[in-house]
Amino acid sequence: MSTTLPPALRPYLTARHHLLWQEADAFAAEYVAPRVARMEAAPGRVERKIAEWMAARGWFGVTVPPAFGGLGAGHVAKTILVHRIARVSAAAAAILQASLIPVGALLRCATHEQKSRWLPRIAGGSLLLSIAVTEPLGGGHIGGIETIAERSGSQWVITGSKIHIGNNHLAGAHLVIARTAQPGVSSSQALTAFMVEADRPGLTVAEHRPALGLHGFSAGRLDLDHVRVPEDHVVGEIGQGLSVAQSGSILSGRPNLAALSLGLHEAVVDTTTSYLKTRPRYGSVLSDLPVIRHRIGQMEAHLRAARVLAYQAVHLLDLGVPCDAELITAKHLGHKWAAEAAQAAMELHGAHGLDGGYVLQRLWRDIQHTYAPAGTGEVQRLRLAETALHEDPIQWSEHVTAQTDWAPDPTPA
Ligand SMILES: Cc1cc2nc3c(=O)[nH]c(=O)nc-3n(C[C@H](O)[C@H](O)[C@H](O)COP(=O)(O)OP(=O)(O)OC[C@H]3O[C@@H](n4cnc5c(N)ncnc54)[C@H](O)[C@@H]3O)c2cc1C
Incomplete structure (x- = not known):
C-alpha cells in the first residue's frame, strides 16, 4: 500500500x-x-x-x-x-x-x-483511559443515563452499568458519566463526569466477548456497585457531565471515527484495485471492463472526498475555527462511503471476498463498527439538520481555544 x-x-x-x-x-x-x-x-x-x-x-x-x-x-x-x-x-x-x-x-x-x-x-x-457513557437501556441517549452518583461525606458513590466501552480492559481509569441530580432536572444540569480508577473496589470489567469485527479491541461492559471516588475526581463542574460527554463525542470521537473509517476505506480500495488488475477475463483483466471501471471510479471519488473532509475538519479544530458541522460530516460520510466501498468491494471480488483468510472480509466486518460510536448516522443527520435550519446548536469547537503549540509550523510539507 x-x-x-x-x-x-x-x-x-x-x-x-x-x-x-x-x-x-x-x-x-x-x-x-x-x-x-x-x-x-x-x-x-x-x-x-x-x-x-x-x-x-x-x-x-x-x-x-x-x-x-x-x-x-x-x-x-x-x-x-x-x-x-x-x-x-x-x-x-x-x-x-x-x-x-x-x-x-x-x-x-x-x-x-x-x-x-x-x-x-x-x-x-x-x-x-476509557470514556464510559453508553448504557444498556439508554444506549446513545445521554439524557437517559441511569448510573447514579451520590455524595457520601467527602466522597461520591457511583452505581450503574455501562456497555460498549472502548478499552474497558486496557484502561487504568474510566471517565464515567453519571446522574447527580434528582429526576426532573434537565440533562444539561443533571449529569457529572468522574475519573474512576480501574482498581476501585466495586468496579467490575465484564469478560471480553468477541464482536463481529475489530478483533483484539475490547468494547464491553463496566459494572459499578457503590464505587467510591474522592471529590477531586469530579471532572468539570458538578451537573456539567452532558457537556463533558458531548464535547468529547463531537470534538474527539467524531474525528477519530472519521480517521478510522478513512484508513479502512483506503485499505478496501487498494485491496480491490489490486485484485481487479490481476483477475483475468476475456484475454484481459476485470479492471478493463467498463462496468467495473465505473464502480472503481465511484469508490475513488468517495475516498478522495472522505480524505479531505477528515483532514479539513481537524485542521479547522487545530486553528480554533468553529467546525462542529465539519466534524460531524466527516464522521457521517466517512463511515457511509467506506461501508459502501466495502460492500462494492465484496461484490467485485465475487466469492473470493468471502474467503476467511482474505483481507477483505476483515475490512468489511471492521467497517460495521464505525457506524454506532460517537453518534449514529441518525444522530449526525439530526445535528446537521439543526445546522441547516439555523437552529444554532451548541458549537463545541468554539469552546476550544487554539493552542499555539498545535498551530501549523510555517514549513510546508
Ligand atoms: C466499536 C464501538 C466502540 C464504542 N466505544 C464506546 C466508548 O468508548 N464509550 C461509550 O460510552 N460508548 C461506546 N460505544 C457505544 C456507542 O456510543 C453507542 O453504540 C451509540 O451511542 C449508539 O447507542 P446504541 O448502540 O445503544 O443504539 P441506540 O441508541 O439504542 O440506537 C438504536 C438505533 O436507533 C436510532 N436512534 C436512537 N435515537 C434516535 C433518535 N433520537 N432519532 C432517530 N434515531 C434514533 C440509532 O441511530 C440507531 O440506529 C461504542 C460502540 C462501538 C460499536
Missing part, C-alpha cells in the same frame, strides 16, 4: 505532520501488520502488545501539551496516527482512538491540578 502523502492534504499538513505520517506507516508495517493474523485468529483475546508499543511512543499523549509531558501535536497529528494505523489494523487504531476521546475531555474540562495528576502518566504511556 502506498505511503505517499496525498497532494490534496498539503494545505493541512506541516513538515512535522509529514514525519509523523512516515513514523506511523513504519510502525504499522513493522509492528502492527505481523500481529493482524494472530488477532484475527483469536477474537476472544484483547490485544495488549500493540497498545504498549503505541504507549511507549507517547502516542496516547499526542494531544497532551508538552507542559504535561505530551507531544502537543494537536488534532491533525491525532488523525494521522489513527488513519495510518487503521489502514493496517482498524482494531489497533481503535485502541488508540478510544483512549484519546477521554484525554480530550480532560484537556478541555479538568483543573490544572487534575491535569498535573493524570496527563503525565497518559503521555508517558503508563495510563490508558
Whole structure:
C-alpha cells in the first residue's frame, strides 16, 4: 500500500505532520501488520502488545501539551496516527482512538491540578483511559443515563452499568458519566463526569466477548456497585457531565471515527484495485471492463472526498475555527462511503471476498463498527439538520481555544 502523502492534504499538513505520517506507516508495517493474523485468529483475546508499543511512543499523549509531558501535536497529528494505523489494523487504531476521546475531555474540562495528576502518566504511556457513557437501556441517549452518583461525606458513590466501552480492559481509569441530580432536572444540569480508577473496589470489567469485527479491541461492559471516588475526581463542574460527554463525542470521537473509517476505506480500495488488475477475463483483466471501471471510479471519488473532509475538519479544530458541522460530516460520510466501498468491494471480488483468510472480509466486518460510536448516522443527520435550519446548536469547537503549540509550523510539507 502506498505511503505517499496525498497532494490534496498539503494545505493541512506541516513538515512535522509529514514525519509523523512516515513514523506511523513504519510502525504499522513493522509492528502492527505481523500481529493482524494472530488477532484475527483469536477474537476472544484483547490485544495488549500493540497498545504498549503505541504507549511507549507517547502516542496516547499526542494531544497532551508538552507542559504535561505530551507531544502537543494537536488534532491533525491525532488523525494521522489513527488513519495510518487503521489502514493496517482498524482494531489497533481503535485502541488508540478510544483512549484519546477521554484525554480530550480532560484537556478541555479538568483543573490544572487534575491535569498535573493524570496527563503525565497518559503521555508517558503508563495510563490508558476509557470514556464510559453508553448504557444498556439508554444506549446513545445521554439524557437517559441511569448510573447514579451520590455524595457520601467527602466522597461520591457511583452505581450503574455501562456497555460498549472502548478499552474497558486496557484502561487504568474510566471517565464515567453519571446522574447527580434528582429526576426532573434537565440533562444539561443533571449529569457529572468522574475519573474512576480501574482498581476501585466495586468496579467490575465484564469478560471480553468477541464482536463481529475489530478483533483484539475490547468494547464491553463496566459494572459499578457503590464505587467510591474522592471529590477531586469530579471532572468539570458538578451537573456539567452532558457537556463533558458531548464535547468529547463531537470534538474527539467524531474525528477519530472519521480517521478510522478513512484508513479502512483506503485499505478496501487498494485491496480491490489490486485484485481487479490481476483477475483475468476475456484475454484481459476485470479492471478493463467498463462496468467495473465505473464502480472503481465511484469508490475513488468517495475516498478522495472522505480524505479531505477528515483532514479539513481537524485542521479547522487545530486553528480554533468553529467546525462542529465539519466534524460531524466527516464522521457521517466517512463511515457511509467506506461501508459502501466495502460492500462494492465484496461484490467485485465475487466469492473470493468471502474467503476467511482474505483481507477483505476483515475490512468489511471492521467497517460495521464505525457506524454506532460517537453518534449514529441518525444522530449526525439530526445535528446537521439543526445546522441547516439555523437552529444554532451548541458549537463545541468554539469552546476550544487554539493552542499555539498545535498551530501549523510555517514549513510546508
Ligand atoms: C466499536 C464501538 C466502540 C464504542 N466505544 C464506546 C466508548 O468508548 N464509550 C461509550 O460510552 N460508548 C461506546 N460505544 C457505544 C456507542 O456510543 C453507542 O453504540 C451509540 O451511542 C449508539 O447507542 P446504541 O448502540 O445503544 O443504539 P441506540 O441508541 O439504542 O440506537 C438504536 C438505533 O436507533 C436510532 N436512534 C436512537 N435515537 C434516535 C433518535 N433520537 N432519532 C432517530 N434515531 C434514533 C440509532 O441511530 C440507531 O440506529 C461504542 C460502540 C462501538 C460499536
